[in-house]
Amino acid sequence: MNIAVIGTGYVGLVSGVCFAETGVNVICVDNNKEKIEKLNLGEVPIYEPLLDTYLKRNFHEGRIQFTMDLKQAVDKSDIIFLALPTPESEDGSADLSYVLKMAETLSGIIASYKVVVNKSTVPVGTAAMTQKIFDENCKVKVDVVSNPEFLREGFAVEDFLKPDRIVIGSSSERAIELMTRLYKPFVRQGNPIFVMDEKSAELTKYAANSFLALKISFMNEMANLAEKVGADIDSIRRGIGTDNRIGSAFLYAGLGYGGSCFPKDVKALQHISSINQFDFKILNAVIDVNALQKEKFIRTILTNKEVKGKRVALWGLSFKPNTDDIREAPALYVIDKLIEAGASVTAYDPEGMANVKRKIGDKIQYAENMYDALDEADVLVIVTEWPVFRTPDFDKMKSMMHGRTIFDGRNVFDHADMKSSGFDYFSIGRQVIKAER
Ligand SMILES: NC(=O)c1ccc[n+]([C@@H]2O[C@H](COP(=O)([O-])OP(=O)(O)OC[C@H]3O[C@@H](n4cnc5c(N)ncnc54)[C@H](O)[C@@H]3O)[C@@H](O)[C@H]2O)c1
Incomplete structure (x- = not known):
């Protein structure tokens, strides 16, 4: 053929x-x-x-x-x-x-x-x-x-x-x-x-992506509630994910979905609904929650840390791990907001740096590796959950960084491990850990 x-x-x-x-x-x-x-x-x-x-x-x-x-x-x-x-x-x-x-x-x-x-x-x-x-x-x-x-x-x-x-x-x-x-x-x-039929095939694709986006937004809302009541979203995720009516995929709280597909596909389905005089209420909420989740992450950073004139290390640029795709990557939003607040940003990503450099140029600095990004940094912000970030050498991190604060938008670290890490640790849907000094 x-x-x-x-x-x-x-x-x-x-x-x-x-x-x-x-x-x-x-x-x-x-x-x-x-x-x-x-x-x-x-x-x-x-x-x-x-x-x-x-x-x-x-x-x-x-x-x-x-x-x-x-x-x-x-x-x-x-x-x-x-x-x-x-x-x-x-x-x-x-x-x-x-x-x-x-x-x-x-x-x-x-x-x-x-x-x-x-x-x-x-x-x-x-x-x-x-x-x-x-x-x-x-x-x-x-x-x-x-x-x-x-x-x-x-x-x-x-x-x-x-x-x-x-x-x-x-x-x-x-x-x-x-x-x-x-x-x-x-x-x-x-x-x-x-x-x-052709129409059902076309709509199947939007249904799949929108349902996955819905799972993400649902868990992000649940994470926000967990923070308020003092619960732990990871425990909740495990507690529901083993129920095979729910399934364990796409239950990770974070700073929202991005990429070349979910944002545009969910919006396109919203548009298809509206031109067919259908008010797809859940879908509207999925979009709103996703936008708010990113804003909430930035608010958490800015209310807990003065970043003006400070050095921020940023781990992760691609919209998710294992790709160099940065289309609609939450990192781009986070970078904009940090720079707007007066921070200087040094980023590291295993595959996404060339594409970000092409898009935003010298607005930020690009590090050779994840530890170089930490050099003299006041704060570390984690935006993409690349496997390489999961088990870092915390002592090395402390020796390189000026500050002792991590804002983790993807819950890459085990919450219990962070209690003895020596860092103030802010994550999603889990309690804030304050380092003993
Ligand atoms: N990326 C994904 O994960 C994914 C998954 C499922 C479906 N999709 C859908 O598949 C489609 C393509 O997505 P993608 O991520 O591969 O996009 P892409 O931007 O990576 O690729 C599109 C390619 O089309 C080429 N192109 C544009 N105009 C052309 C023309 N006139 N003649 C020849 N080539 C031309 C571009 O140069 C580019 O290489 C989109 O509708 C997307 O929503 C994407």
Whole structure:
């Protein structure tokens, strides 16, 4: 089978590489010249665990190619995946311009039957809109399929190779047969392929992300209550997470969700609801809670520590561990607020520093490693729970830092351990620890 993947970002590149891994011939297309040049040297332009190994193998064995030549890729392919951006518009809706423009361009290029698959996260009705573009402008038959992607950055290759489920939204038998054949190697262990109508497939993706965001906001509210009544959110999390009706994932309190998906997808679902005259009350609360959680974290820092003219060390920039993605990263908000309050910030992140430097430049200093960031720091603020931060040398930290205060936005340290650490320790949904001096 031959496929093309248009848009070679976090989703497109991982999809392309994983399809190639099953023996499919893949041509990845992107309009970013630098990206394609890098990929043609066998280099991965993003940080994603395992991707490098899988990409190199399939690239050297000739199963995956990278090009800017859309027509050549389309001509050679049976199935064309669109993995294009759908960023948030000003009114909260998903910006469909990349997807719809591409459908128009493809209409003028496609010369024989193709299946065009939308892998981007798109509002209800996008498959129908895209199908209309092909029906009205393309000389040959094109079937549009909605195939939302559920991979998690940081585990993207694993998730793609062993998905919990595949969702295919289509009303074309021919397209469903091709898609099912393509995905067969990924569902050999009995994980299901759900075939449904296009609208349900589109809404399934928003339902998944919004439900996960809801779990996060719920736990953040519970953490805020726990702080007030003197309870411990970690104990509560363990106490409910073992109940298999609830499940243990996404129960971690913190300073809110970020990233390229949750914020925009939850807002897009809110927009879909509002244009359909539906007041999705829980969803509105999820968004409000998430914004307040970040504000509350900053308030905790600023009311407990004078940061004006002080040095703040910041651990973690990426929106979550195991990725270099900084889109909508809470760290960017925290940095802005700290600088606004007069602090100077030195940050360390294992993978996210290059992207932050590109975005905000010399607004902050960048440290070589997590301990260098602490040099003469008055305060440490932890924003991303990278595993490397979990078991630091507290004596070394004290010897490097000027101050003795940690604000932990991700509860990376065991609360009990912190009692003897010698630090004042502020975390989320747990009691404040004051160091004995
Ligand atoms: N990142 C995730 O974890 C994730 C997970 C599931 C779904 N999604 C959805 O998948 C879609 C893509 O997300 P992403 O994170 O991969 O985005 P991305 O920004 O990493 O990748 C998009 C790619 O498309 C390319 N592109 C833009 N216009 C193009 C054009 N005209 N021709 C060719 N290439 C073009 C860009 O250069 C970029 O490489 C979004 O709708 C997103 O919501 C993302």
